[in-house]
Amino acid sequence: xxxxxxxxxxxxxxxxxxxxxxxxxxxxxxxxxxxxxxxxxxxxxxxxxxxxxxxxxxxxxxxxxxxxxxxxxxxxxxxxxxxxxxxxxxxxxxxxxxxxxxxxxxxxxxxxxxxxxxxxxxxxxxxxxxxxxxxxxxxxxxxxxxxxxxxxxxxxxxxxxxxxxxxxxxxxxxxxxxxxxxxxxxxxxxxxxxxxxxxxxxxxxxxxxxxxxxxxxxxxxxxxxxxxxxxxxxxxxxxxxxxxxxxxxxxxxxxxxxxxxxxxxxxxxxxxxxxxxxxxxxxxxxxxxxxxxxxxxxxxxxxxxxxxxxxxxxxxxxxxxxxxxxxxxxxxxxxxxxxxxxxxxxxxxxxxxxxxxxxxxxxxxxxxxxxxxxxxxxxxxxxxxxxx
Amino acid sequence: xxxxxxxxxxxxxxxxxxxxxxxxxxxxxxxxxxxxxxxxxxxxxxxxxxxxxxxxxxxxxxxxxxxxxxxxxxxxxxxxxxxxxxxxxxxxxxxxxxxxxxxxxxxxxxxxxxxxxxxxxxxxxxxxxxxxxxxxxx
Numbered sequence: 428x429x430x431x432x433x434x435x436x437x438x439x440x441x442x443x444x445x446x447x448x449x450x451x452x453x454x455x456x457x458x459x460x461x462x463x464x465x466x467x468x469x470x471x472x473x474x475x476x477x478x479x480x481x482x483x484x485x486x487x488x489x490x491x492x493x494x495x496x497x498x499x500x501x502x503x504x505x506x507x508x509x510x511x512x513x514x515x516x517x518x519x520x521x522x523x524x525x526x527x528x529x530x531x532x533x534x535x536x537x538x539x540x541x542x543x544x545x546x547x548x549x550x551x552x553x554x555x556x557x558x559x560x561x562x563x564x565x566x567x568x569x570x571x572x573x574x575x576x577x578x579x580x581x582x583x584x585x586x587x588x589x590x591x592x593x594x595x596x597x598x599x600x601x602x603x604x605x606x607x608x609x610x611x612x613x614x615x616x617x618x619x620x621x622x623x624x625x626x627x628x629x630x631x632x633x634x635x636x637x638x639x640x641x642x643x644x645x646x647x648x649x650x651x652x653x654x655x656x657x658x659x660x661x662x663x664x665x666x667x668x669x670x671x672x673x674x675x676x677x678x679x680x681x682x683x684x685x686x687x688x689x690x691x692x693x694x695x696x697x698x699x700x701x702x703x704x705x706x707x708x709x710x711x712x713x714x715x716x717x718x719x720x721x722x723x724x725x726x727x728x729x730x731x732x733x734x735x736x737x738x739x740x741x742x743x744x745x746x747x748x749x750x751x752x753x754x755x756x757x758x759x760x761x762x763x764x765x766x767x768x769x770x771x772x773x774x775x776x777x778x779x780x781x782x783x784x785x786x787x788x789x790x791x792x793x794x795x796x797x798x799x800x801x802x803x804x805x806x807x808x809x810x811x812x813x814x815x
Numbered sequence: 816x817x818x819x820x821x822x823x824x825x826x827x828x829x830x831x832x833x834x835x836x837x838x839x840x841x842x843x844x845x846x847x848x849x850x851x852x853x854x855x856x857x858x859x860x861x862x863x864x865x866x867x868x869x870x871x872x873x874x875x876x877x878x879x880x881x882x883x884x885x886x887x888x889x890x891x892x893x894x895x896x897x898x899x900x901x902x903x904x905x906x907x908x909x910x911x912x913x914x915x916x917x918x919x920x921x922x923x924x925x926x927x928x929x930x931x932x933x934x935x936x937x938x939x940x941x942x943x944x945x946x947x948x949x950x951x952x953x
Contacts, residue, residue: 547892554891560832561856565913565947566887566894566902574885575904582883582928627886627923672863676904676911677855681883 430649431525432659432814435464436772437536441640441760442609445543449478449485450497452641453538456765457498460534460643460772465657472530474504475521477513477537478764480552484544494538498643508764510556511713513537514642515767515798515807519666521646522809531651536643537769539762549637553763556801558674570634570714572675572802574626577716579681581628584731588628591715592619593738595632595757598712601744602754604783605773609638609760633715638760642769649814661775665700665810667693673804682731684803687724691797691808695726698793698810702726705748705810706791707777709770711799712755718742721797722750725808744787752777752784767798767807774811831858836945840936844875846910854909878952879905879912881930886921896941905932905949914947 437459439452453476461468474495482488495504507517514537521535541549553569562572580586596616602608614632622631652659669689672678679685695701702725710721723733727748728741736742742750753759753773756766774794776782788794796809835857838844846854847870849862854873861868884903887894894900901916912934919926932949939946 546889547895550889551891551893562913563891564944566890566897566900566915567913568887568889568891570889571885571887571902574887575883575902578885578928579883623888624886625889627888629885674913676913677863681904 429526429528431522431663432647432649432652433644433661433663433771433775434466434647434652434657434659435460435462435645436775437463437643438607438769438772439641440607441638441762443542444540444639447639449481449487449490449538449540450493452540452639453494453536453643454497456536456641456643457534460536460645464645466532466645466647468499470532471500471502471534473502473521473524473533474498474500475507475517475533475535476504477507477517477767479508479510479513479539480541480555480763481539483552483555484548485540498534500534509805510800511711511761511763512767512798512800512805512807513764514769515796516668518644518646518768518771518809519668519807522663522666525646525648531648533646534643535646535768536641537765537767538641539764540639541637541762542639546637561674561676568626570629571626573714573716574629575675576681576720576802577628580716580719580734583682584734586734588620588630589616590734590738591633592616594712594715594718595619597737597743598751598755598757601752601784602758605754605759606783608754608758609636610758629714629716635713635756635761638762640760640762640765640769642765642772644768644771660813661778662812662814663809664812665694665696665698667691667697667808669806671804673801675802684720684724684799684806686803687721687797687799687806687808690806691725694808694810698812700793700810704793705795706793707749707752707788708795708797709753709755709774710750710797711766712751712757713761715757717799718750718755720803721799725795725797744784749787752782752787770796770798771809771811778811778813836936839934839947840945844934845872846875847871848873848909852909856910875934876908878931878933879907879949881905881916881928881932881949882911883928884916884926886923893944894939894941897939901926903949905934907934912947914949916949918950
């Protein structure tokens, strides 16, 4: 099997870009990735592109060829859609393509524009990640779905809004120095607790913001990297994907995300590691409770114990296992179709030592990315390791 | 009880979501049961647990139990006039339903998990469309 390296990464600043086109955002991220990788565009053999609500929010379908053109590529281009896990799947399929020997150089990434439409339109677009017949028609919003899980979790294991506020506060603190983050400001526990409700028990600072942005990652074979003398120290050593029942009510448990557990099990097995080997992680904290469910499904905490990890300092920047050093979706922002590849980009920067928060993981060699779609009916997990 | 896995014509229509809502509105709500005893909601041709295509309609239990709920303040456009409203997941025998909980104050402190509810079909305030509604028993 061909070994896979990440040759370069590129992001736009996440935030509000209502006057920019999607193609301009993606082109910025892609050109930055090409420059970082020192790979000529002519060598690209494929574009795997993630986007979720573009057809609704922008009235633009068929975005993959549009984005290939914007990035100056003429190669097969395919859009991947798995709700908020779209770019994670795009990365995974690029890894599999390179591993198979089918291609040596593939660009994976994504883009989402969300701030140019009003909040009800965005809320409706994001709600399409839930089951239309049995959830959306019964008033389930995206925050509402995670709120249903949060209350079930509190009932089953304990925990409260203050525990969740510690997750929000941690991730906001991590974003302060990240030049790509949407909200580079701290949020106190009191600020989070006093914020207005969105869908109880979740309040405003439990939720990620609405974000525009793009991400791009150049994925190459190890042999291509060696032949071309690339500086590509980070390898993708494991990838896994899981699927669950679409509607929350149809799941065996309302407090667990087995799709992510399945994805993690597969990714760990490929990499030959376990959760104890992981030095840092970027996880899909679209809501504070989602980070809890993520670290439990990744094996970093037992079921029912993840709720305390941030409050106890385990997952803070100075903790044993820093989680979401980028600021996470919570503070860095969540352009949904771009997020999965953005997590990979941030981990690559952290492991290479050129991230503003790299000092917190100076000796790190192993990192995990966890990207989820909907209420984790889809999940993708990647293991990244610094190659020998 | 008729089998719901026939492919064509009236039977296919009956296996649809609208037929299920019609039945629920008429006080004859049902779920689908596989020979292994797994419950699921229509429209469905295959049991998602065991893969059986031999699905039989069974009457929903008259009361369910609220497992979790949320008071939604930021709605989608189709619930704009309904907010704040309560969405809940309630267990009815072998299946869970998701619906709007009415007959309670939309307030965390006014609602207890484990609340017993009935299920029916009412109208959304926003656009008069049908919605699955739970109400406390008694």
